[in-house]
Amino acid sequence: MKQLQVSLGERSYPIFIGRGLMQNQALWLPFIKGRQACVVSNDVVAPLYLESVRQALTGKQASECILPDGESNKSLQVLSRVYDHLLAENHNRTTTLIALGGGVVGDMCGFAAASYQRGVDFVQMPTTLLSMVDSSVGGKTGVNHPLGKNMIGAFHQPVCVVADLALLDSLPEREYAAGMAEVIKYGLISDAPFFDWLEENINGLMARDPELLAEAVYRSCVNKANVVAEDEREGGRRAILNLGHTFGHAIETAEGYGNWLHGEAVAAGMVLAMMLSCELGDLPQSVLGRGRSLLEAAGLPVLPPANMSVDQFLQLMGRDKKVLDGRLRLVLLKSLGEAYVSSDTGVEQIAKVLRSAGVSV
Amino acid sequence: MKQLQVSLGERSYPIFIGRGLMQNQALWLPFIKGRQACVVSNDVVAPLYLESVRQALTGKQASECILPDGESNKSLQVLSRVYDHLLAENHNRTTTLIALGGGVVGDMCGFAAASYQRGVDFVQMPTTLLSMVDSSVGGKTGVNHPLGKNMIGAFHQPVCVVADLALLDSLPEREYAAGMAEVIKYGLISDAPFFDWLEENINGLMARDPELLAEAVYRSCVNKANVVAEDEREGGRRAILNLGHTFGHAIETAEGYGNWLHGEAVAAGMVLAMMLSCELGDLPQSVLGRGRSLLEAAGLPVLPPANMSVDQFLQLMGRDKKVLDGRLRLVLLKSLGEAYVSSDTGVEQIAKVLRSAGVSV
Numbered sequence: 001m002k003q004l005q006v007s008l009g010e011r012s013y014p015i016f017i018g019r020g021l022m023q024n025q026a027l028w029l030p031f032i033k034g035r036q037a038c039v040v041s042n043d044v045v046a047p048l049y050l051e052s053v054r055q056a057l058t059g060k061q062a063s064e065c066i067l068p069d070g071e072s073n074k075s076l077q078v079l080s081r082v083y084d085h086l087l088a089e090n091h092n093r094t095t096t097l098i099a100l101g102g103g104v105v106g107d108m109c110g111f112a113a114a115s116y117q118r119g120v121d122f123v124q125m126p127t128t129l130l131s132m133v134d135s136s137v138g139g140k141t142g143v144n145h146p147l148g149k150n151m152i153g154a155f156h157q158p159v160c161v162v163a164d165l166a167l168l169d170s171l172p173e174r175e176y177a178a179g180m181a182e183v184i185k186y187g188l189i190s191d192a193p194f195f196d197w198l199e200e201n202i203n204g205l206m207a208r209d210p211e212l213l214a215e216a217v218y219r220s221c222v223n224k225a226n227v228v229a230e231d232e233r234e235g236g237r238r239a240i241l242n243l244g245h246t247f248g249h250a251i252e253t254a255e256g257y258g259n260w261l262h263g264e265a266v267a268a269g270m271v272l273a274m275m276l277s278c279e280l281g282d283l284p285q286s287v288l289g290r291g292r293s294l295l296e297a298a299g300l301p302v303l304p305p306a307n308m309s310v311d312q313f314l315q316l317m318g319r320d321k322k323v324l325d326g327r328l329r330l331v332l333l334k335s336l337g338e339a340y341v342s343s344d345t346g347v348e349q350i351a352k353v354l355r356s357a358g359v360s361v
Numbered sequence: 362m363k364q365l366q367v368s369l370g371e372r373s374y375p376i377f378i379g380r381g382l383m384q385n386q387a388l389w390l391p392f393i394k395g396r397q398a399c400v401v402s403n404d405v406v407a408p409l410y411l412e413s414v415r416q417a418l419t420g421k422q423a424s425e426c427i428l429p430d431g432e433s434n435k436s437l438q439v440l441s442r443v444y445d446h447l448l449a450e451n452h453n454r455t456t457t458l459i460a461l462g463g464g465v466v467g468d469m470c471g472f473a474a475a476s477y478q479r480g481v482d483f484v485q486m487p488t489t490l491l492s493m494v495d496s497s498v499g500g501k502t503g504v505n506h507p508l509g510k511n512m513i514g515a516f517h518q519p520v521c522v523v524a525d526l527a528l529l530d531s532l533p534e535r536e537y538a539a540g541m542a543e544v545i546k547y548g549l550i551s552d553a554p555f556f557d558w559l560e561e562n563i564n565g566l567m568a569r570d571p572e573l574l575a576e577a578v579y580r581s582c583v584n585k586a587n588v589v590a591e592d593e594r595e596g597g598r599r600a601i602l603n604l605g606h607t608f609g610h611a612i613e614t615a616e617g618y619g620n621w622l623h624g625e626a627v628a629a630g631m632v633l634a635m636m637l638s639c640e641l642g643d644l645p646q647s648v649l650g651r652g653r654s655l656l657e658a659a660g661l662p663v664l665p666p667a668n669m670s671v672d673q674f675l676q677l678m679g680r681d682k683k684v685l686d687g688r689l690r691l692v693l694l695k696s697l698g699e700a701y702v703s704s705d706t707g708v709e710q711i712a713k714v715l716r717s718a719g720v721s722v
Contacts, residue, residue, distance in 0.1 A: 076441055083437075087508035115476070118503060118514045119594070142479060147448035153479045154515060233480070 002218045006137065006225040008232055011157040015137060015221050017214060021164040022049065022125065025056035031123060031160045034094030037062045040082060040109035041100040042069040045127050049167065053100055053125065063089045067108065071252075071262075074104045074144045076152060082112040096121040096159070102128040102175075103135035103262065107153070110141030114156035124161040128171060129179025130263050132163040133186075133220035138228040138241075149249050155233050163221075165213055177299040178263025180205065183216050184294055185270060186223040189240045192337030194219050199290070202297045240339040243331040244269030247304070250316035254308050260301075267300035276345065276353045277332040287336045303358060310354045310361055314347060363579045367498065367586040369593055372518040376498060376582050378575060382525040383410065383486065386417035392484060392521045395455030398423045401443060401470035402461040403430040406488050410528065414461055414486065424450045428469065432613075432623075435465045435505045437513060443473040457482040457520070463489035463536075464496035464623065468514070471502030475517035485522040489532060490540025491624050493524040494547075494581035499589040499602075510610050516594050524582075526574055538660040539624025541566065544577050545655055546631060547584035550601045553698030555580050560651070563658045601700040604692040605630030608665070611677035615669050621662075628661035637706065637714045638693040648697045664719060671715045671722055675708060 001018030016027060037060045039053055046066045054062060065085040067078055086095070099109035099122060106124055113122035124136035142153015168176065183205075187195025197219075198205070204212045224241065231238035247269030251260055274291050277283035292302050304313075317328060328350075329343050355361065362379030377388055398421045400414055407427045415423060426446040428439055447456070460470035460483060467485055474483035485497035503514015529537065548556025558580075559566070565573045585602065592599035608630030612621055635652050638644035653663050665674075678689060689711075690704050716722065 076437065076444075080437055083506055083513055084508075087506055087512060111476075115472075115503075115513050115515055117512060118501065118516055140479065142476075145444055145448055147445075151448060151478060152444055152476050154476055155479055 002214060004218065004222055004225060006157070007229045008157060011139075011232075013158055013160050015161040015163060015225070017132075017163045017165065017217050017221065019164065019166040019210065021162050022052050022167070023056060025058060028123060028160055028162050029056065029058070031121075032057075032060060032096040033121065034092075034096060035061050036091050036095035037098060038086060038089070038091055038095060039064040039098045039100050040067065040105060040112065041065075042067050042105050044069040045101045045105070048170070049100060049127065053098065063091070067105065069104075071104055071144070072256075074108055076143055076145070079108055079112060079143050082108065083116060086112070086116055091116070091120075093117045093120060096123060098123045098125055099136070099158075100125045100127065101131070102126065103131045106131050106135050107141050107150070108143060110139070110156055110158070111143060111153050114141055114154035119156065121159045122156070124158040126161070126163055127167045129168055129176055129217070130182055131179075132168075132217050133179060133224070134182045136161050136163070137221055137224045139232065149252065163217060165210065165217065168208065168213065173299070174261065176208070177206075178261040178267075180298040181263035181267040181270070181295065181300050183220050184291070184298065185241075185243055185266065186220045188270065188274075188291055188333060188336065189223075189243050189331070189339035190227065190337055191219065191223050192335075194223070195290075195294075195336060199294055202294060206298060236341070239329065239341045240331050243333070243339055244271075244273050246317050246328070246330055247272045247313070250313050251304060251308070253316050254312055255305055260305065264301050267295045267298075268302060268304050271295065271302045272304065272353060272357055273331060274333055275357060276330065276350065277334075279349055279353055280332065280345070283333045283335065287333065290336070304354070306358070308359055310351050310359050313354055313359060314350065317350075363575060365579065365583055365586060367518070368590045369500075369518060372500075372593075374519055374521050376522040376524060376586070378493075378524045378526065378578050378582065380525065380527040380571065382523050383413050383528070384417060386419060389484060389521055389523050390417065390419070392482075393418075393421060393457040394482065395453075395457060396422055397452050397456035398459060399447060399450070399452055399456060400425040400459045400461050401428065401466060401473065402426075403428050403466050405430040406462045406466070409531070410461060410488065414459065424452070428466065430465075432465055432505070433617075435469055437504055437506070440469055440473060440504050443469065444477060447473070447477055452477070452481075454478045454481060457484060459484045459486055460497070460519075461486045461488065462492070463487065464492045467492050467496050468502050468511070469504060471500070471517055471519070472504060472514050475502050475515035480517065482520045483517070485519040487522070487524055488528045490529055490537055490578070491543055492540075493529075493578050494540060494585070495543045497522050497524070498582055498585045500593065510613065524578060526571065526578065529569065529574065534660070535622065537569070538567075539622040539628075541659040542624035542628040542631070542656065542661050544581050545652070545659065546602075546604055546627065547581045549631065549635075549652055549694060549697065550584075550604050550692070550700035551588065551698055552580065552584050553696075555584070556651075556655070556697060560655055563655060567659060597702070600690065600702045601692050604694070604700055605632075605634050607678050607689070607691055608633045608674070611674050612665060612669070614677050615673055616666055621666065625662050628656045628659075629663060629665050632656065632663045633665065633714060633718055634692060635694055636718060637691065637711065638695075640710055640714055641693065641703075641706070644694045644696065648694065651697070665715070667719070669720055671712050671720050674715055674720060675711065678711075
């Protein structure tokens with residue numbers, strides 16, 4: 001098992017990475033301080049893993065709240081079912097919620113924990129590659145609003161993250177690849193040696209070699225933890241984690257949440273961000289080429305959807321959280337492993353890059 | 362003008378107390394850091410004061426979100442209208458919300474600020490005595506759930522509190538008295554000299570003498586700020602602020618939010634808590650007598666509603682947030698000005714006190 005610590009003062013917490021951790025109650029049960037616990041999961045994950053978690057919750061007064069699967073259910077309306085459940089089952093302020101699922105479950109359960117009785121503990125048990133390397137680390141929680149993604153939420157750190165790699169054995173190919181997009185992102189934004197390592201090992205990783213996978217998840221979490229420790233509430237540096245996300249959110253919104261997986265939209269978005277970085281003269285074309293090739297080797301899209309227009313992109317990007325006082329902030333690359341946030345990008349430059357990526361006018 | 366500071370490290374903020382402060386934009390406008398602002402108010406307060414606030418927001422891109430008045434509207438459903446408004450008006454992460462109203466508006470606006478785009482700034486502009494001395498100080502925000510009061514929320518501190526005492530001139534008698542219940546509470550729990558002062562000046566205070574009122578609000582805020590500074594997230598000492606509140610919440614829930622005002626329910630609840638303190642042998646009967654007399658002099662109820670039963674009380678108290686791992690925690694008095702939290706009170710002792718206060722079996 002690998003282990004690392006996210007350093008956030010009194011909100012610090014460990015991430016455990018390895019196979020069979022879900023059944024290893026000695027590892028994570030001590031993080032549940034009270035007598036009560038509630039497993040929040042969805043109707044796809046629960047039939048597979050809920051029983052294992054329940055059995056591990058020895059001596060706890062446990063209940064479960066099963067939500068409908070899918071990004072379209074990441075809403076205030078579905079979230080309110082969690083509150084209903086917790087109150088109906090008399091969960092008090094010492095309860096601990098356990099997020100058993102992917103990013104949607106983690107974000108919703110995390111926000112429920114942030115807001116139930118003004119805040120209770122929660123454990124992240126990510127069941128997808130994407131959530132292991134991204135959403136379960138860093139404390140971003142929330143739900144979507146019809147007018148934008150993640151518009152309602154809070155920063156709320158888990159008490160620990162249990163990343164059981166055995167759960168990835170049964171993950172569908174497409175979801176596995178989508179998770180790999182975020183893994184590759186860490187190489188691009190902050191870890192050139194990791195990018196090199198990914199290039200060398202992408203075939204073994206896509207074959208889900210256990211040793212390689214453990215290393216990839218570990219190094220992704222180390223990179224994310226370092227960035228988050230520097231800037232917990234996204235005042236500055238943390239924004240580099242959003243490489244490709246402003247373009248990506250526009251794609252997800254236009255196509256409908258879930259039709260393009262988050263990781264797929266981010267993959268195409270990262271290519272656009274790299275193209276823009278090249279256009280601005282910062283990034284060598286060779287890095288763009290290597291990034292695109294690695295994403296393709298992971299089975300990810302490297303072009304935006306054919307049915308989107310430049311205007312649609314620009315409009316949807318303007319509604320993004322990353323707009324500060326009316327200026328569009330984009331994450332760009334200076335070189336491989338070095339990202340920065342720019343507010344200087346003009347609409348015309350973005351439009352030019354979109355057109356050259358085949359987006360219609 | 363009086364001013365004090367709530368000391369919470371990087372979340373510290375000032376409270377300004379005086380007449381005409383709402384129009385004094387030089388005082389509070391510097392606390393709005395971005396270009397955008399949104400005034401959140403209700404349909405009773407807005408016609409009276411919204412225009413003054415708007416005029417003070419010189420140079421800001423301001424909008425307003427007016428909610429229906431009343432505790433029954435302190436719900437997730439009504440809260441979601443604030444999110445709808447903020448998104449429709451393109452408020453970004455640098456916006457500042459301004460809570461212009463009583464406790465309901467303050468709690469809802471505060472929680473909207475805590476959760477909009479994972480947290481934005483907000484200013485408290487309390488318009489009632491109760492909210493000036495209680496809810497606008499301390500960072501508790503949230504909404505009610507059909508199964509319990511304030512069950513969904515967050516700790517989120519304002520950037521400043523502007524308590525304009527001129528607004529109290531037109532406050533209805535009953536609401537003014539309800540606010541005085543919390544003022545008296547500070548004397549009971551942590552400030553015996555203040556209690557003495559209140560006894561001496563209660564008639565002048567009820568006549569709304571400006572000097573006396575300013576002093577009462579100031580000393581209430583000082584007491585609250587001291588307790589909050591010691592225990593921001595209610596891990597321990599902060600709970601003493603809830604003297605009478607567990608009984609009071611049971612009354613509010615049983616009678617329907619708003620039929621008994623919060624301060625009225627707290628007044629009757631404080632008498633019950635003092636009776637229980639006497640029953641347990643801690644508190645001299647003389648303090649109970651003085652507390653009851655002062656509350657009566659402020660025009661407040663000192664007996665629970667006639668239509669509640671002992672069982673109803675006990676059941677509703679069990680659903681309160683102040684229950685830790687199944688044990689009912691109650692705030693009791695050791696002496697005048699000295700409160701403590703007890704988990705040792707038996708159901709039978711509570712029932713006995715309720716019966717002796719005239720509650721039916």
